[in-house]
Amino acid sequence: MSRLLLNTALAAMPFVLLAACHPGGKDKQALQARIDSLQEKVNAAYVPGTGEIMNNIIQPHHLKLWIAGSDENWVLADYELHLLSGGFKRIEKFHKGSPEAIALQMIYPEIDSVKEAINGQKKELFKKHFLLMTNTCNTCHHATNNPFVVIKVPDKEAFSNQQF
């Protein structure tokens, strides 16, 4: 390539780059349409509500955890506690920064204590910490203006279709 050609090519470079970075009207429209359609999808994405997570995840695992721990089925108890924690993690994920996500931090130390009792396979300690954790469920219901949702240590067997 001659020096003149090279210089011309180099001189043209900024214009070529500029054209590439600034798509023409048509490209811009297509891009905007794509962004709009993605935004629509994001807006329509399913986000489980806190009440839904409480009812569908936290409450059943709270109950199953109690049955498993009371029966000293520690492997199952550990599994149920893990899924119970998962419910709270989901509220944190889907409702980040909400008053609920902030208030629910109070439950984690209680969950940890239940976990310790499970790891140590100590039934009486399990029952004690399960009660403390359950009280904390209600403390949080008060803190979030849902004092009418009262959780208690289960007194009846449920899930008669599962072996504990």
Ligand code: HEC
């Ligand atoms: C943020 C603190 C917080 C903690 C901790 C918490 N909850 Fe909740 N819970 C809520 C809120 C807020 C609602 C109301 C949600 C709504 O109506 O959208 C609720 C509602 C509920 C409901 C009502 C669902 C229904 O349909 O009747 C149940 C059951 C429940 N919680 C169980 C529990 C259990 C069990 C625990 C403890 C293992 C617990 N919650 C711990 C905040 C909390």
